[in-house]
Amino acid sequence: MTVITILRQKLFELLRADRAPSGYRPGVTLEHLRRNLGLASFERLSANSAQLCVDDVALQIVERTESQLLMHLVMTEFVLRMPASAGGTGSFDVHHGGVIRRNGIRLRRRTGNQAIGRELQARLVADEALFQALMPLDFKRLRIELRDQQWWVRLEHMGGSEVVNRMPAFRRYIAVSPEQRNHLLAALAGMKRVLSNL
Template sequence: MMVTTTLRQRLSDLFRADRAPAGYRPGVTLAHLRRNLGLATLEVDGVAFEIIERTESQLLMHLVLTEFVLRLPAATEGSASYEVHHSGTIRRNGIRVRCRSGNPALGRELQAQLLADTTLFQALMPLDFKRLRIDLHDQQWCVRLEHMGGSEVVNRLPAFRRYIALSPPQRTHLLQTLKGLQRLLSSF
């Protein structure tokens, strides 16, 4: 009985989600991304944002992903969470806002405003993002955008590391999207 418990504990420790993966170098991917962005500060045209690094473990590899985070005051009260994604099966043909929790009417209004803001729409359509989440909590908007670039793949077998750079056009679309979301959410 004692051997089984010890073995179970060791396996549990080995696969803990909160443990950093082997070979993870905190801050290295962020440094690559900051150079890649070419910005002295994390601010563009008065829009300040932060970048957060997180890891995603898989069997013999891990990913170091970066999220661009934008926090803004909200005129709207309440709590809500929305996911923004491209629509279309084969080709991107639009933008959809999905209500995860909270007021669905606010989500529909958010989608209508996204489609009406041509500058923001034109920046979002070619933007290669994995996740774009907009949360409302304590009269504050929090936008979390995870781009496909600005990340690192680390494999243990065979051993290699690869930083996936943010291309110049994607950099432009990303910064325009952050500015556009700041402009859009300031009206909510």
């Protein structure tokens, strides 16, 4: 083997997407989040996943890693799954409208039926409690998917995550504030309410 071939192979192994980042400690961020949320119903399912039940909303929380050059991020994703009365498939991203100030909730269809997307957009805006919870909510990603007769809501909050740097070495947990916690739980309850009738 030539030196270039060996270097190429080592670089490929280093950048593999399915490999956990160096220094990743499964479950540590979930434990920070458990204490941060302060909810008694938080139950661990595995090293990197947990289950949470608030009122009548059952959620799964999953750690997700994202590698950078000399650092990695550990994000927590809140997953709500429920049966759907609508048929078909679709994937929709929800985001705030406005460049400088938030001026609404927008829905972008990634795949699937456009009619479902229009109906979903109308219901997100029409449900006043859900709209009021989503507007101040600091989320990084919010995706709604319809597949196999089920709705999947995946919400990744800006908080509830950890930044791990290798040089210089440090770890920092980014907490979910009490106000954001309330908005987060209200938004997920609102999603369940809206999707149960769609």
